[in-house]
Amino acid sequence: MGAQDAIRGFEYQFLWTLEYGLSALFVDDPASTAIQVEDVLTTRLRVDQDIVDFGVRRGDRIMTVAQIKSGGATSAFTASNFLSIAVRLPTHSAEHYLVVTNRSAGDNLSELLILMRIEGSDLRERVLALAGRWKVATELAAQEPEFWQRLVRMEVVLDPRDIEQVRVDVQERVRAARHRVAPSTVGWDAAGLLTGYLVWEVMGKAAGPAVAELPMSALLRILGTSVDSLTALIRERDWAIPVTPAPRTPACQGELSPLVQSNPGLMQGEIRID
Secondary structure: OOHHHHHHHHHHHHHHHHHHHHHHHHHHOOOOOEEEEOOOOOOOOOOOHHHOOEEEEEOOEEEEEEEEEOOOOOOEEOHHHHHHHHOOHHHOOOOEEEEEEOOEEOOOHHHHHHHHHOOOOOHHHHHHHHHOOOOOHHHHHOOOHHHHHHHOOEEEEEOOOOHHHHHHHHHHHHHHHHHHHOOOOOOOOOHHHHHHHHHHHHHHHHOOOOOEEEEHHHHHHHHOOOHHHHHHHHHHOOOOOOOOOOOOOOOOOOOOOHHHHHOHHHHHOOOOOO
């Protein structure tokens, strides 16, 4: 994987985190209290913290833990890929387990998902038969009954959108949420600017030294921020470095480069950073 693919993968993860959190707050679970990023609070000793990309908390209950798997346009997400995540994600105690990927469905994935939805007590035997000699089969065979109970609460989302469409969809969700929070003051304004700020907030939480979460109360407060206040807030961030032109030296005053001399219109131009 190249550097650009890795960066796009993280952007996809952070956009999905924000999108899911907004959906929980305004549609699916208005009582949720925080979005947890890259980690979830737990008192359990035997949990795999590295597998969680985000979680949603309601009070002291973890409602959702999620793993995001992005890939290129031709990459596939197989049953083996899913089961390798499945043996790790349910080490956390949650109401809902979510696996999201923008890859296409690969070998045996549809068959596995159907098996997981069939009622009966032989889920373990059915899944082990499908896994056969896959590397993950040994780990599956060692799982205790609690794992198999949690496996049926796992959801796989095959997201057909490319990263550009995800950006558009999240921005529109932010726009709608912003209008809902403060229709008389901010309305539909600054959705793009605010989306960028919120994605940075998620990234900042992920990179933090401690267990990180974005409280829903803070999310609501940010959504209601005026355009002027938001612009000032962004200027205060350490990554918002003001750039001013260097002073002209006496030696170069009055001198024009051959390019400018041959193209006087360049003197009328303006350089802007939007």
